[in-house]
Amino acid sequence: MKFVIYKDKLVESVQNVSKAVSSRTTIPILVGIKVVATDEGVIFTGSDSDISIESSVEKHENDQINVEVIQTGKIVLHARFFSEIVKKLPDKQVEIEVTDNFHTIVRSGKAEFNLIGLDAEEFPRLPEIEEGLSFQISNDLLKTIIRQTVFAVSTAESRPILTGVNWVIEKDLLTCIATDSHRLALRKAPISINPNKSFNVVIPGKSLTELNKLLDDNQEPVEVVFMENQIVFKTKNLLLFSRLLEGNYPDTSRLIPDESKTELTLQTKEFLQAIDRASLLAREGKHNIVKLSTLTNNTVEISSTSPEIGKAVEELQLERVEGEDLKISFSAKYMLDALKSLEEQELTISFTGAMRPFILHSINDQSQIQLILPIRTY
Amino acid sequence: MKFVIYKDKLVESVQNVSKAVSSRTTIPILVGIKVVATDEGVIFTGSDSDISIESSVEKHENDQINVEVIQTGKIVLHARFFSEIVKKLPDKQVEIEVTDNFHTIVRSGKAEFNLIGLDAEEFPRLPEIEEGLSFQISNDLLKTIIRQTVFAVSTAESRPILTGVNWVIEKDLLTCIATDSHRLALRKAPISINPNKSFNVVIPGKSLTELNKLLDDNQEPVEVVFMENQIVFKTKNLLLFSRLLEGNYPDTSRLIPDESKTELTLQTKEFLQAIDRASLLAREGKHNIVKLSTLTNNTVEISSTSPEIGKAVEELQLERVEGEDLKISFSAKYMLDALKSLEEQELTISFTGAMRPFILHSINDQSQIQLILPIRTY
Numbered sequence: 001m002k003f004v005i006y007k008d009k010l011v012e013s014v015q016n017v018s019k020a021v022s023s024r025t026t027i028p029i030l031v032g033i034k035v036v037a038t039d040e041g042v043i044f045t046g047s048d049s050d051i052s053i054e055s056s057v058e059k060h061e062n063d064q065i066n067v068e069v070i071q072t073g074k075i076v077l078h079a080r081f082f083s084e085i086v087k088k089l090p091d092k093q094v095e096i097e098v099t100d101n102f103h104t105i106v107r108s109g110k111a112e113f114n115l116i117g118l119d120a121e122e123f124p125r126l127p128e129i130e131e132g133l134s135f136q137i138s139n140d141l142l143k144t145i146i147r148q149t150v151f152a153v154s155t156a157e158s159r160p161i162l163t164g165v166n167w168v169i170e171k172d173l174l175t176c177i178a179t180d181s182h183r184l185a186l187r188k189a190p191i192s193i194n195p196n197k198s199f200n201v202v203i204p205g206k207s208l209t210e211l212n213k214l215l216d217d218n219q220e221p222v223e224v225v226f227m228e229n230q231i232v233f234k235t236k237n238l239l240l241f242s243r244l245l246e247g248n249y250p251d252t253s254r255l256i257p258d259e260s261k262t263e264l265t266l267q268t269k270e271f272l273q274a275i276d277r278a279s280l281l282a283r284e285g286k287h288n289i290v291k292l293s294t295l296t297n298n299t300v301e302i303s304s305t306s307p308e309i310g311k312a313v314e315e316l317q318l319e320r321v322e323g324e325d326l327k328i329s330f331s332a333k334y335m336l337d338a339l340k341s342l343e344e345q346e347l348t349i350s351f352t353g354a355m356r357p358f359i360l361h362s363i364n365d366q367s368q369i370q371l372i373l374p375i376r377t378y
Numbered sequence: 379m380k381f382v383i384y385k386d387k388l389v390e391s392v393q394n395v396s397k398a399v400s401s402r403t404t405i406p407i408l409v410g411i412k413v414v415a416t417d418e419g420v421i422f423t424g425s426d427s428d429i430s431i432e433s434s435v436e437k438h439e440n441d442q443i444n445v446e447v448i449q450t451g452k453i454v455l456h457a458r459f460f461s462e463i464v465k466k467l468p469d470k471q472v473e474i475e476v477t478d479n480f481h482t483i484v485r486s487g488k489a490e491f492n493l494i495g496l497d498a499e500e501f502p503r504l505p506e507i508e509e510g511l512s513f514q515i516s517n518d519l520l521k522t523i524i525r526q527t528v529f530a531v532s533t534a535e536s537r538p539i540l541t542g543v544n545w546v547i548e549k550d551l552l553t554c555i556a557t558d559s560h561r562l563a564l565r566k567a568p569i570s571i572n573p574n575k576s577f578n579v580v581i582p583g584k585s586l587t588e589l590n591k592l593l594d595d596n597q598e599p600v601e602v603v604f605m606e607n608q609i610v611f612k613t614k615n616l617l618l619f620s621r622l623l624e625g626n627y628p629d630t631s632r633l634i635p636d637e638s639k640t641e642l643t644l645q646t647k648e649f650l651q652a653i654d655r656a657s658l659l660a661r662e663g664k665h666n667i668v669k670l671s672t673l674t675n676n677t678v679e680i681s682s683t684s685p686e687i688g689k690a691v692e693e694l695q696l697e698r699v700e701g702e703d704l705k706i707s708f709s710a711k712y713m714l715d716a717l718k719s720l721e722e723q724e725l726t727i728s729f730t731g732a733m734r735p736f737i738l739h740s741i742n743d744q745s746q747i748q749l750i751l752p753i754r755t756y
Contacts, residue, residue: 081658081687088655104688111655115688277466277489280459309459310482310493 001073001098003037005057007086007108009066010094013055014083016238017046019210020053021079027124032076033083034123035096037069045126046079051207052126053214054239074120075104082106085113126241129232134225135169135193139215139235142222145176146212148187148341148368153205154180164202166249169193177252178205183334184252184357184371185341199226202249207231207242214240255357256371260350264300265320265363268347272339274316278304279332281312289375290332294325304332319346328354329377338370379451379476381415383435385464385486387444388472391433392461394616395424397588398431399457405502410454411461412501413474415447423504424457429585430504431592432617452498453482460484463491504619507610512603513547513571517593517613520600523554524590526565526719526746531583532558542580544627547571555630556583561712562630562735562749563719577604580627585609585620592618633735634749638728642678643698643741646725650717652694656682657710659690667753668710672703682710697724706732707755716748 017033025031025048034045041058057066075098086094091109098104102117146165154162159181166177174191177184211233215222225232233240278290282304293301298321303313328351339347344362351358360370395411403409403426412423419436435444453476464472469487476482480495524543532540537559544555547569554565589611593600603610611618656668660682671679676699681691706729717725722740729736738748 078687084658085655085690088651088658090651090655110694111652111690111692113659113688113690116686273466273468274489277463277468280462280466281491308494309456310491312463312489312491314489316488 001035001037001075002070002096003042003067004070004093004095005042005067007089007092007094009057010086013042013044013057013237014086016055016214017044017053018079018083019214020046020048020051020240022048023080025049029076029118029122030124031078031080032118032123033079034074034076034120036074036120037072039069039072042067042069045123047124047126049124050204050243051210052124052239052241053210054126054241056237058237073098075102076118076120076123077104077115081115085115126239127227127230129225129234129239130227133197133199133227134223135174135191136221136223137174137189137191138219139222140217140219141189142224142233143212143215143217144343145174145187145189146208149176149178149185150205150208150212151337151341152178152180152183152185152370156180161202161245161247161249163206164204164245164249165208166202167199169197169199171198177249179250179252182331182373183338184255184369185338186252186256186369186371188367200249201226201231202245202247203231203242204245207240211240211242214238256359256369257350257352257356260323260352262294262323262326262351263320264294264318264322264349264351265346266316266318266349268339268342268345271316271318272336274302274314275332275335275339277314278302278312279336280304281306281309282332287375288332289329289377290335291327291329291377293327294321323351326351326354328358329375330358330372331375334372338372341370342368379413379415379453380448380474381420381445382448382471382473383420383445385467385470385472387435389464391420391422391435391615392464394433394592395422395431396457396461397592398424398426398429398618400426401458403427407454407496407500408502409456409458410496410501411457412452412454412498414452414498415450417447417450420445420447423501425502425504427502428582428621429588430502430617430619431588432504432619434615436615451476453480454496454498454501455482455493459493463493504617505605505608507603507612507617508605511575511577511605512601513552513569514599514601515552515567515569516597517600518595518597519567520602520611521590521593521595522721523552523565523567524586527554527556527563528583528586528590529715529719530556530558530561530563530748534558539580539623539625539627541584542582542623542627543586544580545577547575547577549576555627557628557630557633560709560751561716562633562747563716564630564634564747564749566745578627579604579609580623580625581609581620582623585618589618589620592616634737634747635728635730635734638701638730640672640701640704640729641698642672642696642700642727642729643724644694644696644727646717646720646723649694649696650714652680652692653710653713653717655692656680656690657714658682659684659687660710665753666710667707667755668713669705669707669755671705672699701729704729704732706736707753708736708750709753712750716750719748720746 036043043056045054089108095107104115104117106113168175174189176187223234282288290304305311414421421434423432467486473485482493482495484491546553552567552569556563601612660666668682683689
């Protein structure tokens, strides 16, 4: 194998696939990045067996030469060292050559690295991507959907299925749900897919978090492909394979209340800052509890108490307070997470009593719901 | 105690004095910041008993009112909570009032925090600053001196005296020396002090690191005051007290060679980058060893080897190579630290054989010397 590649392209690809590489792998070859040079260009792959990322550098791109493959071939190079080395190479061009016994020479300017490579035949093969069972979505929207749901997955391993996000596709509608059983995030988005196909999968939260880091903020399309036990996200030069979680995701539809007894309409940012201040003292307590009480004149009081430190209290003028008086306690962290995920300047919180789950939603747009369970204190 | 203060001034002072507060203190009151309101303004103090920082907000500054003291008094408030709270207050003005039993109310806009304060009488008193035994130095120069020496102090507790920087003042010359017995940093600066006075103190590295963070990058003067067991750094609104290390600092003057057998003159940045690349593989080994060998035509070879990973080798064109041929090994980390501390574009390295300490110095300016002990490998 021998090729000459632009350093920028090399660094970008190696950094992208490194995101899938774990230093704590039980499969020795997975400490490495697979490099495959073909007549079409060079493909880099990193994997921790749950997630695999493949990044390709095509020979030509918009009349510009990215890479010149002198001899095809493949090798596996230690991910950590390889990625640190390529970042610090002195010249804008890099030559990579495999000689005998998987020995690999990385040359750039007057610097030369002789690396001990590993046999690429030992690297696990990624499954072939089947065509047909897929839909397209823009980078932007996919990133927003991830951001608005993934924070609510469970971090406890006691119910593994809850560490993933449930993606349900039915009749051109994608519904994404995450819950750790104390709160729930739900986001819907219309998509275009073969209307006879429906899917119900659970994608590990970690995979979606990595995908979010990998995608650019633009409107380019991402192809999402459903496969046996796997989901694949495919952009122009990137592929992310993630295994799916096995098991049935709980039915959460009955959790979401469809009536309300008290409704608040408020400025998201002002409310967020007030909760943030109250949470400074709440953080000491085990549950990070903040209290909210309706007052007169469209005003609420937000308060928190820590026996050792003191008490915080703040009155906040809202846009609208309607319905029954309410005193309710909840986790400041869950409230802050939910508020940060909402993009609207104004939002509505609908309560059905101090002991029932309440929901945050935008006034005009019903595509997103954040649900939080209160904490009993009164 | 009751005063109204501008939030910006409050946040700045509290952040400054928080740098001295440790969460792992054995003296309970030192988790707090002392706040003292007098007729002249408000003084904030934080301390971990090794370092104490005092920041004062004067009543008026350039015809602008910073603080209005309604009632003088003092209190101690929990440093971590107090500093987090002040940063997030909603209004640009803040009122702080102590009521009964050290209860303290922090008000800003519609937010109100009731904090449980501590008795300021229990807070250790800082020593009175004696006049006379002091000199002035600019912020800039003091920061540079710290940056060029403090990295070389020992982190091992086996010889506590080496965890400090030795400051010697003799005949209007300040000499600062730090060594961990594998390398040494020396920086001299002319100062103006009573010529009959000489000092020899050892300042904890940690105190100088904190001082460096505290000082602004400007040419304002800092007054350095020598006291019994203490040194004080004094700017317009800040005071940093540090205890001094007890014991005799070793005499290092004979370590520094005054002759040389091989001299290299080189571009600092180019050389630094080449060492940095070689160190990528060296890092795996216990001693982080990089080798340097002179070649012909003003060229040196920089190389490193890791049995598991591979080998890095690079030829570097220097400005000048003079004297005997040389093969020498040294710690890449020590070389990088030394190179980063030198501000000159070009520098000279003087060797007196592969087994003797070598020095890095600027071509024109002898005020700074970095010395490194080689490692035996050949």
